[in-house]
Amino acid sequence: MLNPDGVFLGNYRTAFCGLDLNRQWANPAEWLVPENYHVKSLIKELADDPWISLDFVIDMHAHSTSMNAFCFVNLVADDSRDISRMQDELTFLRLMSINCKMFSLNSSRICCDPSKLGTGRRELPQVVQDHTHCYTLEASFFCYQNVGCRPTPFTQQTLIEVGRDAGITFLDYYRL
Structure with missing residues (x-):
């Protein structure tokens, strides 16, 4: 969790400094947004290490x-x-939709929306290798809905299950 001070103050997007941390990935200042600065530095360090293959960066x-x-x-x-790269990008999402009843492949978005500039997903590909997948995994504040079913509210338990199912999806991805 990168925003404990903001959450403590009742904010879900902004840190104590008043900035939306998810829009501070392009050039994070260590003194202003140390969370982003140090995470980006660590990701770059991992990406530059010849002994490590950083395959995924997922911002939740x-x-x-x-x-x-x-x-x-x-x-x-x-x-x-x-085209081959895009098929590879979608493999994780397809597997996630199989493993997680709360995950919707149809709700997933492939885009380069200019309003998302500054987000981790848009900025971190510049510091990792070409093969590294950079995703944002989102979960609704409210509910999920499976085809033909009524909307079901997310709970702490179902959010934990989304994380568990993402882990299972990694296992499946690397078995392919």
Whole structure:
């Protein structure tokens, strides 16, 4: 959790300094947003280590308007090599939709929305290797809805299950 001081003060997006930490990834100042600065430095250090293959960076958030758990994925450029890359990007999401009843592949978004500039998902690909997947995993503040079922409120237990199911999805991903 990168925002314990903000949460303690009753904020879910802003830190004690009043800034939305999720928009401070481009050039985080150590004195202003030390959480982002040190996490980005650690990710860069891991990415630069020749003994480590950093395959995923996943930023987890609560979403205030959408239902379900879902991912934001960066849009890959249009060339034949990138079609294979996009299929690889979607593999984790497809597996997650199989493993997690709260996760919606249809709610997931592949985009490079300019309003998301400064987010970890948009900025961290610049400090990691080309093969590293950078996602934002979101879970609704409210509920999830499976096809043909009524909306079901998220609880602490179902949010824990989303995390567990993400772990199971990693196991499946590396077995492929």
